[in-house]
Amino acid sequence: MPETKMPLLSVRGLKQYFRVSKTFTVKAVDNISFDIFPGETYGLVGESGSGKSTTGQAVIRLYRPTAGQIMFNGEDISGSLSKEQNTMLRTNMQMVFQDPMASLNPYKKIIDTIAMGLDAHFPHMPAKERKERVYAIMEKVGLSKSQANRYPTQFSGGQRQRVGLARALIMNPRLIIADEAISALDVSIQAQVVNLMKDIQKETGTAYLFIAHDLSMVRYISDHIGVMHLGHLVETGRTEEIFENPVHPYTRSLLSAIPRMNPHVERDRRPVEYDPGALHVSYTEGTLHDVTPTHSVLATDPEFAEWTK
Amino acid sequence: MSEKKQILKIRDLSVSFHTANGLVKAVRGLNMDVYRGETVAVVGESGSGKSVTVKEIMGIHAPNESIGGGTIEFTYDDGGGEKTVDLLKISPRTMQNHLKGKHIAMVFQDPMTSLDPTMTIGRQLMEGMLLHLHIGREEARKRAAELLRMVGISDPEKRMKSYPHQLSGGMRQRVVIAIALSCDPDLLICDEPTTALDVTIQARILQLIMDLQKQFNIAVVFITHNLGVVAKVADYVNVMYAGKIIETGRTEDIFFDPRHPYTWGLLSSIPDVSGDKADRLYNIKGNPPNLLNEIKGDAFAPRNPFAMEIDFQEEPPMFKISGHHQAATWLLDPRAPKVEMPDQLRRRIEAMKKEDAAHAGN
Incomplete structure (x- = not known):
């Protein structure tokens, strides 16, 4: 049972505000809590x-969280980081970005891009070992080592995303944050990269925080899913629970908007509209209600009673 | 009409x-x-x-x-x-x-x-x-x-x-x-x-x-x-690959009776939410061809698991399947061996037909 395991990443009451002016603050992330277990995929x-x-970026500490606690690998990483904590965080948590062209340095050979983590953390590693570790990772993500001295422009979109994945994997991370990592790729290439990510997970036991807007792909890859709206985590649960028994009206509206592959069904499909104002749903007043031990929804008591009827 | x-x-x-x-x-x-x-x-x-x-x-x-x-x-x-x-x-x-x-x-x-x-x-x-x-x-x-x-x-x-x-x-x-x-x-x-x-x-x-x-x-x-x-x-769908239309037909033809291996791959590489959660997505191997190079034969041949010798030599013409459904693949030639679409896709189409029956019922 994964529930008895210690979570790898545990986020409690995370708030990330951005002050724009004296009178206006953007509450990008407002009081969210979730857990990611080792070797599992959490889809956001x-x-x-x-x-x-923003949640992904706050977790990897690109920002200083406004409030809340982030526990990673048994350490609190939400405050000021000590040198050891910083090293632990920077090696054990890695990120893969949406646009592989924008996230790779066009002037660097990909061998140097992939080895960046090694260069930063093991600057005295012998050149031979460095090269071998890069080659091993490249093979793992389906690139041949003869391509190591090429530049990003010489690769196709899918291959570039493999480079991005290789760069994340070289430090043997326990958690990879994939921020829309496959959204910019073509459908046939998307399937390749997703299969590769699953294979790597099986082999290395790394966990993923998979951020995406394509729900059918999220269903395919994730063990747990969190649904966010306007900075709030409105519903979280196991993938089957979210898809088979969505409770929050926003989740229902999102699920009803997924295109179906059957043209006869798809033509008549009318997605459920969701307007929090008209439904009088207030996110700030709601608290997390448990539907099952793994499935919870943000609601006030009367809302929860009505939705679970 | x-x-x-x-x-x-x-x-x-x-x-x-x-x-x-x-x-x-x-x-x-x-x-x-x-x-x-x-x-x-x-x-x-x-x-x-x-x-x-x-x-x-x-x-x-x-x-x-x-x-x-x-x-x-x-x-x-x-x-x-x-x-x-x-x-x-x-x-x-x-x-x-x-x-x-x-x-x-x-x-x-x-x-x-x-x-x-x-x-x-x-x-x-x-x-x-x-x-x-x-x-x-x-x-x-x-x-x-x-x-x-x-x-x-x-x-x-x-x-x-x-x-x-x-x-x-x-x-x-x-x-x-x-x-x-x-x-x-x-x-x-x-x-x-x-x-x-x-x-x-x-x-x-x-x-x-x-x-x-x-x-x-x-x-x-x-x-x-x-x-x-x-x-x-x-109403009608044209599937394009490497600058050519490789399959064309009514929407029903393409979704219920696809014939070109590329269309098969395209359809099965998308996870379906109404079907079972598959363990592995079917994917098309390799990358689309570089159009800078001269393409000999069928442009899809290098990625096609069912490719035959002729695919690398001669470009397939459009084969007529019905009055409104055509596909450009040598697999439709009467001399070609019988090839079935991937299992995953076949199961999904069957599920879709069942869904249709249920859909028409209510």
Whole structure:
């Protein structure tokens, strides 16, 4: 049972605010809590502007969280980081970005891009060992070592994303944050990269925080799913629970918007509209209600009673 | 039903681009037919030539492109009876003054780049009408408000004074659609109109395009890489690969009886939410071909697990499967061995047929 395991990453009451002016603060992430267990995939979904990318960036500490606690690998990483904590965080947590072209340095050979983590943390590693470790990782992500001295422009989109994945994997991380890592790729290449990510997970036991807006892909890869809207985590649970028994009206609306592959069904499909104002849903007043021990939803008591009827 | 009226007829179109690395053959002999009142979807991966094709229809030419041959025949009524012109032969001036915006309109992927940030919505809406319809300002303003209401924007008089940045992405795309429809076009080209939008808004914009198409009985060419979108809007589907249409048919043909191995791969590489959660996604091995290189035989052959010797030597012709369904693969040759589609896809189609029976029942 994964529930009895210690979570690898545990986020409690995370808030990430950005002060724009004296009178205006953007509450990009507002009081969210979730757990990621070792070797599992947590899918974070929501529309653009819902705060899912900000959550990923706050977790890897690109920002200083406004409030809340982030426990990773048994250490609190939400405050000031000690030198040891910083090293632990920077080696054990890695990120893969959406646009592989924008996240790779066009002037660097990919061998140097992939070895960046090694250069930073093991600057005295012998050149031979460095090369061998890069080759091993390249093979793992399906690139041949003869391509090591090429530049990013010489690769196709799918191959570039493999380079990004290799760069993340070289430090043997326990958690990889994949921020829309496959959204920019073509469908046939998406399937390749997702299969590769699953294979790597099986082999190395790394966990993923998989941020995406494509729910069918998230369903395919994730063990747990969190649904975000306007900075709040409105529902979280195991993948089957979210898909078979969605409780929150926003989750239902999102699920109803997934295109179906059957043209007869798809033509008549009318997605459920969701307007929090009209439904009088207030995210700030809601608290997390448990549907099952692994499935919880943000609601006030009367809302919860109505939705679970 | 009355005789179908053909609006667009593309024959043997080929387009190449001169680049620093050599000649890129983006479109290699493409045929396509579009009839009034129907939606034709063009599906393919990036680089398959789908956007280049519609840009040729719209007369948007790049400085480094050269048209290798072919015709694009467009039939329209300019008030003095029906006319058929070859869009590749007419002068840019005729295109600009008489066709673009009036008879052929286009909706692009990103509404922010297709709207002028320095002009109000109202002015941009009226621009085309004043140029093409020869009507007065007041009438144009009235029509503009009407159009905005039609695409689902409330309080149109007030909205006409807004600038594009004051609207959300979905609203902007509605405005672009209103502009495209302002002069009653015969042909509407949509180039990935919903890709930049959120899923929940996506569905609403698609529904809007479908409703307006029925209302005005226009022909729509829909470019997309999303098969879910195709399932929703299209009557006919053209699957493109490496600058060629490799399978064409009614939407039912493509989704229930696909024949080309590339279509199989495309359909099965998308996880389906209504089916069982598969352990592994079927995927097409390798990458799309580099169009800088000469392609010998079937362009898909190197990625095709069922490829035969002939696939590497000779290009397959279009094999007719039924009156409306064709595919270009040697597997359909009577001499070819029998090949079944991947198991996963076959199971999904069976599930879809069952779903249909249930769907028809209620």
